[in-house]
Structure formats: C-alpha cells, structure tokens
Amino acid sequence: MEDVTLDDIFISIKTSEKFHQTRIVHIMKTWFNLAKKQTYIFTDGDDVQLNHTANGHLVNTHCGTGRGYSNLGCKMGTEYDTFLSTGKKWWCRFDDDNYVNPTRLLEVIKGFNWTSDIYVGRLSVDYLHTDYQGKTYCYQFAQGGAGCCISRPLALKMKPWCGREALVNTQNQAAMSDDCALGFIITALLKVDIILSDFFHSDYENLTSINPNTFYKQVSLGWSNTNKIDLNNGSQSKVFNEEQDPSRFYSLHCMLYPSTDFCK
Incomplete structure (x- = not known):
C-alpha cells in the first residue's frame, strides 16, 4: 500500500465570520503554518485579509450565519463536497476552537488503511436513537468539537445523504445536528462502526x-x-x-x- 503523506489529507475548519478575529486568528498564527496547503476554512462571510493569509483557502459558503440545522449542515455539506472534488484520500474536519497538530494527525492516520471504510474520532455519548423515514435507528457519532477523520471510500458511500443540500435534508428528516448526522449516516445507514481515538479532544471534556x-x-x-x-x-x-x-x-x-x- 502506498505511503500516505500530509498532502493526502484534506483538513477543513468550520467557523463563522464573527469568530475570525477571536478564534481563527490563533489558528492562523500557530498550527495552520504547518499545513498551509492542506487546510481550508469554511465560513459565512468574505474576509479579504484572512483569505490572503490563508493562501486563498477561505471559502465563503453563503450558508447563513445562524446555528440552525440548515446553516450548519450547509457548511458541513460544502466541506464534504469540496473534499470530494480534491481527490484526496482523507477528510479530517475540525472546529475553530481546535488546536490541531498536523504531524501527529498524519502519524495517527497512517495507522489506518485509507482504502477501507474508516471513521475515527471521539464519542461524547455512547448511543443515540432517532426516527428517520418511518424507522427508529440507533447510532453513534464522533463529537464535532474534537474533530474526526473519514476515508475517501467511506465518504463516497455517504453521497446519497451528504453534500450541501443532501445533508440538510438528512438533518431535517432525522432531527439532528450536523456532526450527529455524519455519524448517523455512517454508523446507522451504512453500518460502519466508529473507531474510537483518545487523541481527539474538545472543550466538552475537562x-x-x-x-x-x-x-x-x-x-x-x-x-x-x-x-x-x-x-x-x-x-x-x-x-x-x-x-x-x-x-x-x-x-x-x-x-x-x-x-x-x-x-x-
């Protein structure tokens, strides 16, 4: 199997324009500089200076500024669509309050076979249930605030329920947030188990x-x-x-x- 490099990973950060100067600024001055080519910022407003600093990797999703299902799902769906368009082997997504160590990210990712269906992250709760299209499902999800990684073959299988418009539809039908929806698609609809990692952390834990x-x-x-x-x-x-x-x-x-x- 060919070796995976940092260039094989598409790193996305979901944020909002109101956090450019209070959150994204810290990322740009620290770990972004270790993964400039691989990291893209998905937001809801234009920012000429930030886009320049980000080497043109600032994406205004035009998804709206609220935290409702449609706005957040539209953003994450845009992340997903952009990842697919790159042809890269891995999609690793994080929030704007994450410090990411790209060196360590690559080490961890290289421990998995990217040609398999891989979904790795950290749980916030063990199991959840939801009703979707007349059936009740049990599912798990990688806590969005800690980040997660998805292999390309698995991402391609998610296409009927993911993407800019499809993910919003999935969320609305299943009544769940965007990170929950990713886990629901993967663990319930595609029946792929999450691989748990202790190396992803959010501020939901101590x-x-x-x-x-x-x-x-x-x-x-x-x-x-x-x-x-x-x-x-x-x-x-x-x-x-x-x-x-x-x-x-x-x-x-x-x-x-x-x-x-x-x-x-």
Whole structure:
C-alpha cells in the first residue's frame, strides 16, 4: 500500500465570520503554518485579509450565519463536497476552537488503511436513537468539537445523504445536528462502526485533566474561555500569560515546536 503523506489529507475548519478575529486568528498564527496547503476554512462571510493569509483557502459558503440545522449542515455539506472534488484520500474536519497538530494527525492516520471504510474520532455519548423515514435507528457519532477523520471510500458511500443540500435534508428528516448526522449516516445507514481515538479532544471534556507530558501525542485539543489545557509541566518552552494567549495555542505551539519564531 502506498505511503500516505500530509498532502493526502484534506483538513477543513468550520467557523463563522464573527469568530475570525477571536478564534481563527490563533489558528492562523500557530498550527495552520504547518499545513498551509492542506487546510481550508469554511465560513459565512468574505474576509479579504484572512483569505490572503490563508493562501486563498477561505471559502465563503453563503450558508447563513445562524446555528440552525440548515446553516450548519450547509457548511458541513460544502466541506464534504469540496473534499470530494480534491481527490484526496482523507477528510479530517475540525472546529475553530481546535488546536490541531498536523504531524501527529498524519502519524495517527497512517495507522489506518485509507482504502477501507474508516471513521475515527471521539464519542461524547455512547448511543443515540432517532426516527428517520418511518424507522427508529440507533447510532453513534464522533463529537464535532474534537474533530474526526473519514476515508475517501467511506465518504463516497455517504453521497446519497451528504453534500450541501443532501445533508440538510438528512438533518431535517432525522432531527439532528450536523456532526450527529455524519455519524448517523455512517454508523446507522451504512453500518460502519466508529473507531474510537483518545487523541481527539474538545472543550466538552475537562482539558485540565490531560497530562501536559502527553500533549505531543494528541491530534486535537480544544479550548473555551472557561476550559483550557494546563501548561504547568515544568517545560522549558516559552509560556505566554493568558492575556497574551487566551486560547493557550501559542504556549502549546511553543511546547511542540520550540523553533517557531515567536517562541524564541
């Protein structure tokens, strides 16, 4: 089997224009620089400066700014459609409050056979039930705030229920959010089990419980104003105060990549 490189991974970030300066800015100054060619930002407004910084990889989905099923599903469906158009082997999607370590992402992804049906991520709940087209289904889903990865063969099988318009239809019929809908399509309709990973993290879990000495092993780490990683590990790398580094992304980046200019 041919070796997988970072160029084989399509990385998408879902955001909103209102978060460009409070969330996306931290991504652009840290981990985006390790995966500029592979990472695309899906949002709901134009931003000339951000698009320039992102090497033209800012996508205004024109899906609307609300958090209803139709707006969020339209965005994720656009991510999906764009991934398919690239021909890449993997779709790895994250939210705008995730620090992603592209080096570690590649290491983890290389542990799977991309030609198989692979759906890897982290659960937030064990099982959910929903009614869809007259039947009751049990399903699982990878928590969207932690991110997930889907292999191309599996993504192609999702096409009847996914995509910019189809995903919204699926959500509305099954009455569920966009990340739930992905899991529903995969685990209930296609009957492909999720592969659980402890390397994807969102702010839905207690981030302070993650040992800082294991940060280098993690694929993604989330943040919120009230839930942030603990950097007290005795590291010799540069640690910024919280006013300078509210997300803790800069301090984390310096821990993982100390040769970065702003870490010296």
